[in-house]
Amino acid sequence: MSTRVINWFKFASPASFFPLAGRIAWWFAVPAALLAVAGLWLGLVVAPPDAQQGNAYRIIFIHVASAWMSMFLYLVMAGWCAMSLIFNARLSAMMAQAVAPTGALFTVIALWTGSFWGRPAWGTYWAWDARMTSELILLFLYLGYLALRQAIDEPRRADRASAVLALVGAINVPIIYFSVRWWNTLHQGATVSLTKAPKMAAVMLTGMLLMALAAWFYAIAVTMIRLRAIILERERHTAWVGAFAGAVR
Amino acid sequence: MSLSEFFSMGGYGFYVWGAYGFTAVLLTVEIVAVRARLRAAKRAAQAQEAGE
Secondary structure, X not given: OOOOOOOHHHHHOHHHHHHHHXXXXXXXXXXXXXXXXXXXXXXXXXXXXXXXXXXXXXXXXXHHHHHHHHHHHHHHHHHHHHHHHHHOOHHHHHHHHHHHHHHHHHHHHHHHHHHHHHHHHHOOOOOXXXXXXXXXXXXXXXXXXXXXXXXXXXXXXXXXXXXXXXXXXXXXXXXHHHHHHHOOOOOOOOOOOOOOOOOOOHHHHXXXXXXXXXXXXXXXXXXXXXXXXXXXXXXXXXXXXXXXHHHHO | OOHHHHHHHHHOXXXXXXXXXXXXXXXXXXXXXHHHHHHHHHHHHHHHHHHO
16 A cells, blocks of 8 residues: 655745645636626626615625635734744744735725625714724734834744734634624624524525635635745745746846 | 616616726736736846846
8 A cells, every 4th residue: 555645844835835825726716707797697687675774775786705815814924924933934924924915905804895785774974983993903913913024124023023913913803703702793693503504594694704715715725825926025035036037047 | 687787787787887997907006016026027127137
C-alpha cells in the first residue's frame, strides 16, 4: 500500500506558497463569478417583492453577505495574527496583511448598503444603534491595523505590533454578533439562524446563501492575489524572487 | 416584468441601485488595484534582478 505523504510545512514558506496562491486565486475566482450571477438572478429577478417592504428588501442579498464577511474576515485575520505570534511565521503575518483590506472593504459595503436600506425601511440613513455602532468600530479596527502597519518600517516589527492590535480588537466581533440580542435598539434580529426554521421564503434564502458563498470565494481569490504581491514586496531581497524575476522576463 | 419596471424597483430604485452600484464599483476598484499591485511588485523584482 502506498501512502502519499504531503509535507504541509513545505507550504508554510512564502517561496513555495507563492505559485500555489496563484492557482488558488483562479480556483475561487471563477466559481465566485458564477455564484454571484446565480445569486443576483434569484435575488433581483426571481424572488417576489416583500409583502411589507416591496422591492427595497432586495438590498438584503448584498447586505447580509457583506456583513457576514466583514466579521468572518476579521476572525480569519486575527487567527493568522495569532499564528504569526505563536509560531513566529512570516507567511501567517502576510496572510493577515492580505486579508485586512478586503475585510475593511466588506465592512464599508455592509455599512453603506445598511444605510441605503435603513432609509426606506426605518426612515433614517444612520442611527447610533448598537449593531451599526459596533460595525463602525469594526471598520476603525481594520483601518487601525492597516495604519499601524504603515507606520512601522520594519516588516517583522509591524507584524507583531499589528497582530496584538488585531487580537485585542477581536472582542468586538462577538459584540457585533450578539448586539441585537443584548441591546434592544433599531437593528432587527438575526435573519438566519442555525437552530430555528427560516423565517423567509426558500427562494430568498437560497439567493442570500448563494451571494454569501460568492462573497466568500471572492474574498479568497482577491486575498490570494494580494498575498502574491505582498510576498514579492517583502521577499524581494531573496534568491528565489530573483530567480522568479529572471524567469518571467 | 418590463425593463423600466425592473429599474424602478417599485419606487425604491434609488436605494436598491444605490446599494448594488456602490458595491459593484468598490469590488471593481479592488480587483483592478490588487492586480496593479501584483504587476508593480513583479516589475520591481525584475528591475532589482536586472540591476544586480
